[in-house]
Amino acid sequence: MNWQYDKPEDIEKRSFEIIRRELAPDMPKLDPILEAVLIRVIHATADFSFVQNLCASEGAALLAIQALREGTSIVTDTRMAQAGIDKVRLGKFGAEVYCFMADSDVAESAKKNGTTRALAAMDKAAALGKPLIFAIGNAPTALGRLFDLHSRGLLMAPLIIGVPVGFVNVMESKEKLMAGTAPYITVRGRKGGSPVAAAICNALLRMAEEAL
Amino acid sequence: MNWQYDKPEDIEKRSFEIIRRELAPDMPKLDPILEAVLIRVIHATADFSFVQNLCASEGAALLAIQALREGTSIVTDTRMAQAGIDKVRLGKFGAEVYCFMADSDVAESAKKNGTTRALAAMDKAAALGKPLIFAIGNAPTALGRLFDLHSRGLLMAPLIIGVPVGFVNVMESKEKLMAGTAPYITVRGRKGGSPVAAAICNALLRMAEEAL
Numbered sequence: 220m221n222w223q224y225d226k227p228e229d230i231e232k233r234s235f236e237i238i239r240r241e242l243a244p245d246m247p248k249l250d251p252i253l254e255a256v257l258i259r260v261i262h263a264t265a266d267f268s269f270v271q272n273l274c275a276s277e278g279a280a281l282l283a284i285q286a287l288r289e290g291t292s293i294v295t296d297t298r299m300a301q302a303g304i305d306k307v308r309l310g311k312f313g314a315e316v317y318c319f320m321a322d323s324d325v326a327e328s329a330k331k332n333g334t335t336r337a338l339a340a341m342d343k344a345a346a347l348g349k350p351l352i353f354a355i356g357n358a359p360t361a362l363g364r365l366f367d368l369h370s371r372g373l374l375m376a377p378l379i380i381g382v383p384v385g386f387v388n389v390m391e392s393k394e395k396l397m398a399g400t401a402p403y404i405t406v407r408g409r410k411g412g413s414p415v416a417a418a419i420c421n422a423l424l425r426m427a428e429e430a431l
Numbered sequence: 432m433n434w435q436y437d438k439p440e441d442i443e444k445r446s447f448e449i450i451r452r453e454l455a456p457d458m459p460k461l462d463p464i465l466e467a468v469l470i471r472v473i474h475a476t477a478d479f480s481f482v483q484n485l486c487a488s489e490g491a492a493l494l495a496i497q498a499l500r501e502g503t504s505i506v507t508d509t510r511m512a513q514a515g516i517d518k519v520r521l522g523k524f525g526a527e528v529y530c531f532m533a534d535s536d537v538a539e540s541a542k543k544n545g546t547t548r549a550l551a552a553m554d555k556a557a558a559l560g561k562p563l564i565f566a567i568g569n570a571p572t573a574l575g576r577l578f579d580l581h582s583r584g585l586l587m588a589p590l591i592i593g594v595p596v597g598f599v600n601v602m603e604s605k606e607k608l609m610a611g612t613a614p615y616i617t618v619r620g621r622k623g624g625s626p627v628a629a630a631i632c633n634a635l636l637r638m639a640e641e642a643l
Contacts, residue, residue, distance in 0.1 A: 222571070222600045227547060234598040265596050265621035266478065299625065302510035335439060359434070384477050386446040388434045409477035413511065414624055 234262055245270055252280040252426060256404065259422035263414045272407040279378055279402035280423065283352060286377035287427035290314050293420055294344040295354040295413075296337045296361040303417030304354070308424040317351075319343045337361035341368065350375040356416030359383050359392035366392075369401040379403045380419050382411030446474055457482055464492040464638060468616065471634035475626045484619040491590055491614035492635065495564060498589035499639035502526050505632055506556040507566040507625075508549045508573040515629030516566070520636040529563075531555045549573035553580065562587040568628030571595050571604035578604075581613040591615045592631050594623030 238261050245267075249257065253275055260269050292314040295301050301318040309315060319325050319340040329339040337358030344351055345368050353376055355362045362381045368374040381396040381403055383389045393405050404419055405411075450473050457479075461469065465487055472481045504526040507513050513530040521527060531537050531552040541551040549570030556563055557580050565588055567574045574593045580586040593608040593615055595601045601621055608615050616631055617623075 222575070222603060224546060225572070225600060230597075230599045237598040262598075263596070264624065265598065265601075298514035299511045299629070302514040303625070334436060360437070363434070384475070385442075386449040386474075386477065387442045388437060389477075391434060412476065412626055413515070414626060417511070 231262075238262060241267065242270060250280070252284065252423075253404075255426060256280060256419055256422040259418045260406075260415055263418035266410070268410065269406060269415075272410065273404070274397070274407060275404040276397075276402050279404055282402050283378035283404075283423050284427045286350060286352060287312055287314070287423060291350050291352055291377060292317060293352045293354055294318070294341075295356065295416060296320060296340060297357045297413045297416075299413035300354055300356045300416040300420075303414060304420045305424050308421070308428055311428065317344065335360040338364045341365055345374050348375075350377055352376070352378045352380070352420070354380040354416040354420050355383055356411060356413040357383055357385075359385070359388035362392040362396055363388075366395045366399050366401070369399060374401070376401055378423075380416055381405045382415045382419070384410055384412035384415075443474075450474060453479065454482060462492070464496065464635075465616075467638060468492060468631050468634040471630045472618075472627055475630035478622070480622065481618060481627075484622065485616070486609070486619060487616040488609075488614050491616055494614050495590035495616075495635050496639045498562060498564060499524055499526070499635060503562050503564055503589060504529060505564045505566055506530070506553075507568065507628060508532060508552060509569045509625045509628075511625035512566055512568045512628040512632075515626060516632045517636050520633070520640055523640065529556065547572040550576045553577055557586050560587075562589055564588070564590045564592070564632070566592040566628040566632050567595055568623060568625035569595055569597075571597070571600035574604040574608055575600075578607045578611050578613070581611060586613070588613055590635075592628055593617045594627045594631070596622055596624035596627075 238258050257273050290313040294317045298318055301316050304316045320336055325336050325339045325343055329336045338360045341361050341364040353365055365379055379401050381393055389409055396403050396405055450470050469485050502525040506529045510530055513528050516528045532548055537548050537551045537555055541548045550572045553573050553576040565577055577591055591613050593605055605617050608617055
């Protein structure tokens with residue numbers, strides 16, 4: 220037997236021990252929920268720089284856990300994040316993950332209004348008329364639209380996870396989110412992406428399950 | 432109009448300009464194909480540390496482009512990478528992306544043999560009996576199995592993209608890959624993941640298309 224036969228659950232446990240040990244000297248004072256989120260983000264990326272950049276509005280993570288326990292579904296702007304979010308755990312609460320990016324009505328609406336499909340996908344989500352947790356891993360335009368909809372009282376969002384990755388408009392969109400009043404979790408700077416969005420959702424889902 | 436109405440193709444162009452400008456002082460001497468791969472990896476992650484760690488066996492990227500043009504399909508170990516790989520471009524060559532992780536026969540075989548599902552999924556891919564490009568973004572056990580199959584002459588792989596991410600067995604699996612004789616692209620160290628695997632595939636796919 221060699222390492223190729225290690226069990227996935229053992230590997231995860233050892234990974235978390237390594238992350239906690241290496242993080243210890245730099246660990247900021249975080250509330251325990253956000254600490255669990257941070258560790259899962261580092262687990263997904265092997266990137267310790269998130270310790271400096273992960274931040275959230277007051278009480279946002281706890282609010283999200285409550286919302287998940289009440290069966291709130293998740294909307295994301297990428298198929299990759301949709302693939303990465305733990306649908307088995309989410310299903311236990313009767314919830315699901317939506318990604319409207321490839322929908323034909325979204326493509327039509329984007330074309331008609333001269334917007335990105337990501338923006339039109341957020342409009343479609345808001346029009347569902349129910350509370351949703353948003354997990355944005357790619358499109359600054361999606362995040363900007365959520366900010367606008369929320370400012371105008373047109374969005375029910377117990378949490379906006381705003382972690383687009385990239386070089387253009389990304390930081391602007393995150394600053395907008397942080398300046399607003401919607402509950403958020405974000406990562407300052409250029410980094411983020413689908414695995415970060417999925418890792419944040421999955422960390423919250425595990426805590427929602429433990430709280431049962 | 433504001434940045435929320437920028438077009439995705441303009442954003443991508445500006446992003447690439449920023450990456451090239453910021454990379455310029457540190458840019459190593461890379462062959463042009465690998466440089467294009469590196470830039471797309473940085474685009475997907477906003478992480479410039481890949482400039483020090485991306486590496487490939489001699490001629491591997493060119494070989495992969497030729498294989499893609501000949502209609503070689505891609506196998507990956509994660510649904511996230513499968514979601515992120517450009518299936519429209521791949522389809523133009525008559526190829527597709529396989530991910531066998533959730534297949535019931537893979538689960539059964541893993542259980543019977545006491546292996547991970549990732550390892551069993553590689554056995555299933557190898558048994559297809561045709562050349563495949565492997566894009567491993569998560570499981571060191573998958574990468575280890577590919578190495579073993581290749582060493583025993585049981586694998587047709589014009590390219591192994593070996594970029595698992597994480598803290599346990601990840602570096603061991605990459606070192607094994609780099610010490611072997613299969614054509615590879617990898618990232619030294621702990622980083623990698625599904626977006627990196629998908630970005631490498633997508634960079635190669637674009638070049639395969641341009642070469643037409």
